[in-house]
Amino acid sequence: MKAIGQMPRPKSGSTFELLSWFYMRVSGLLMALMITFHLLWMHLIVGLDNINFSVVADRWMYPITGTLWRVFDLLLLIFAVTHGMNGIRFSIEDYVHNRSWQLFLKTAVAILLLFLLFIGSYIVFVFEV
């Protein structure tokens, strides 16, 4: 690699964008499966006419399946919010060229991400009928 080391090349070394790209693929795929399951469960098994607050609340209160449902819903929340917010980050980096605006918008997105994750997971953990 002697010759290569002498050639000009951009600074790099960060694998953040690679991991971010890979995460989008994995989370997208998992969400597609989870949302399909959720849709089938709610619309076909529970039935469209039976969906109300108590159906959702009861689902979370059973000893074992309740915990599984909470884990499922928490994962869906994490995937949806992080996947979506990362997508918004892509758009900001593509279309906002002013560095200050970019920093401001990305910070706003990060705060929104943390807020939604916090409020969503708080409900998942502490909810009681």
Place this chain on the structure above:
Amino acid sequence: MKKRTLKIKRFNPTKDKKPYWQEFVVEAEDTDRILDALNHIKWYVDGSLTMRRSCAHGICGSDAMCINGKNLLACKALFKEVGDDVTIEPLAGLPVIRDLVVDMEPFMEHYRTVLPYFISETPPPSYGERLQSIEERKIFDDTTKCILCAACTTSCPSFWARGEYIGPSAIVQAHRFIFDSRDDGAAARLDILGNADGVWRCRTIYNCTNACPRGIEVTKAVGEVKKEILFSTL
């Protein structure tokens, strides 16, 4: 011979404040190329019309332009393919120098970044050639066809939005060497393409594949480079 209307986006920076459309009516056969009509206009109607062209046979890549909303080579596009009324614009995403001529420097700068030349750490064998099997060659055969016309890069919305994005053409050029069994520069090229403005800006829109006048599966090549970076990192 049929009458055809060519609506061309004109811009002369020394005279015009902004680009404007000008229509020309020319007579052309169905099998005539758009370049034939442009040459007719330049030679017999308006000598100030400015465009690039060289070989006129789809090899040099000089006359890529946006014809009826699609990036094509004017020397390969026939009237029977694009229709009687033709709208012609310069390639999008690059600064217009005049009429249909764009400044290719930003494009070439990205091209140079990916070290688009053969890099070897070993001396050539004494018997002359560095041999390669048919299978080894097949892996990057598609990307050897690139003629650097910029049709792919200038059809890419990610490139329009952010000029720093290295663009599909540079990735195709890198692919040609990364997957060449005789080349030793893959690590350096993957390092360059792994940057934030490298392959990760590709949103898999497929405009590049549709635009390539050489039929290169550009998006597939970009995907192979992404996969290579992923597997060489993880």
